[in-house]
Amino acid sequence: MDGMSSYHKRSARLNLCENSSFSHSSRAMAPGNYRYPEVRSPLRRQVHAPSRILKSGLSARTGQVGRDRSTRQVSGNGFGADFLTRNYDMVRRDALDFSIPYRTDREMFDVDDECGDVEMIHSDTSMECVENVAMEVDEVEEKADMGSEVVNLKNRSLMVGDGSQANSSLVLNRPVTDVSSYEAYRKVLESAKDRTSKLKDRGFGGYLKERSRALLRRFFSFWKRDEEPAEDVQREAFLPLSREEETAVKRVFLANDSNILVAHKNSNIDITGEILRCLRPGEWLNDEVINLYLVLLKDREAREPKKFLKCHFFNTFFFTKLVNSGTGYNYGAVRRWTSMKRLGYHLKDCDKIFIPIHMNIHWTLAVINIKDRKFQYLDSFKGREPKILDALARYFVDEVNDKSEVDLDVSGWRQEFVQDLPMQRNGFDCGMFMLKYIDFYSRGLELCFTQEQMPYFRDRTAKEILQLKAE
Structure with missing residues (x-):
């Protein structure tokens, strides 16, 4: 080639280019019948997985480049293939022993259909739920023999031991405080279930799943707690009278005056027209x-014991007899007013x-007030009587x-001496205030x-007396 003229050299290069273009066109016309594969750039995708960080600060990709370069002959200062190979092996060993940090910004839970309202746990309000799940797992794990698999979340790292007594202290001994740790812990238990016969026999993985699901349902039911029962009780205290009742x-x-409108047999109380008229406005x-x-x-x-306090x-004659x-x-x-034969219960068993x-x-x-361990005095004029x-x-x-x-x-x-209470603004409603204090507290x-x-x-009290039924 050195003795060739410039004209022949240019002719040789031209023939080479033509042969090259011919091969490319043949490759396009008959796919599969070519020697070298066509190079295609891979699609760029976002990886939703933890990225391992090596102890030396090199990424996995950097280690790969180092390995490729180790096959080349480097001359000069002694950094040859042997040195790079040893360095790569050392980094690789250290990386296997190094704790793996996990990102928490993309961790998700796959919740079964039974928890239909839950798709992802990632907010601060759900942390309490995850901690409760972890603590429940701790309690179960302390009672069960884990066999050959134990888990350690100290320093946010995972470790699988041989199940010996020396490693038994590595089993979760404190609540998990972040979502990613709990998810990682759950995954390890799921894998341990398939590999460990004892766990498979006990069905521990299934128990964990069912228990976690139940705790999640309990947690989210807190946000859906129905307040209608309390609202119903309050609404019943203000039920309007119908036109017929009015x-x-x-x-x-x-x-x-002398006509007996209603008689209560058990209490021997008869209500006449004169007695009932005390419920008209302006009367005592x-x-x-x-x-x-x-x-x-x-x-x-007695009619609805679950709805009202005991x-x-x-x-009205008790206190004047007592004092x-x-x-x-x-x-x-x-003393005989409260015998068991007469009441059917002891006063100490009441709420109020x-x-x-x-x-x-x-x-x-x-x-x-036995329920709250205090003695209360309610006066619609906010008076105080310590002697009472x-x-x-x-007496109690x-x-x-x-x-x-x-x-x-x-x-x-x-x-x-209750001060936060409705106050009387006239000179005749004190008895009505007292009855409603009792009604609402009960x-x-x-x-x-x-x-x-x-x-x-x-008007409502008069209606209830005529019906002999408090509502």
Whole structure:
């Protein structure tokens, strides 16, 4: 070739190019009959998987380049193929022992159809659910013999041991605090289930899945908690009267004084037209109406015990018997009022005990709140009577000691003079306020009524007395 002229050289290069173009055209015309494959650029795709970071700071791709270069002969300063091969082997060994960091921004859960509303757990509000799942797994795992597979999430790394007692401490001993760790833990358990006979016999993986699903359902049901029962109870406290009921109430308010409108056999209380007229606007409530209404509240509780608190309602004569103006405190005067034969229960088993208090011309209410361990006093004028609560505390200790032979200590109970309550703005609704304090507390409701609703409550109380049924 060196002796060839420039003309022959150019002719040789031209023939070479023509042969090359011919081969390309032949390749296009008859695919598959060519020697060298056509180079195609791969599609770029985003990889949704953890990217391993080597201890030396080199990525996997960099290690691959180093391996390719190790096959080349490098001259000069002694960095040849042997050195690069040893370096690559060392990096590879270190990478296998190095903990693998995981990204948490793309972790997802595949939840079964039974949890239809759940597609992904990735928010801060779901962290509590994942922690609960992890803690439940911890409890099960401590009780079960894991066999040959144990898991360690210390420093956010996974490790599979030989199941010996030395490695038993590696089993989860603290709650998992991030979603990715829990997901990784679940995957290891799933793989361990297939490889370990003991876990397969116990069905631990299936138990974990079912338990996790149940906890997830419980967690998300919290956000869908139905508040309708509480709303129903409050709505029932303000049910409007129908036109027929309003007409009946107005008619009985005009009845003759001596006519017996209704009689309650168990309490021996008869309600005449004169007695019932105390429920008209501007009138003071009398003992008969108050005591019959309290009996109806107790009948309501017995009719629907799950809907109302367990209460006892003393009548208007109890406190005047307990604390006589002449003799003072006298438990013996009321000792037989609460016998088991008479009531069918002990007072200490109640949630609340209501005691109407009549102070000359004013009605107030005292409550022995056993459920919250306190003595309460409610006055529609926000008055305070510590002596009344002191007497009731002494009575309750004597009552429990007499009926149950237990020395009850109420020194830690609070005395509360309720201030956040509806206030009376006239001189005749104190008895009606007292009855509604009792009604709402026995329902487990806050005192959410006002002075403006007193005319409605008067008509409703009259209707309930005529029907002998509190609603």
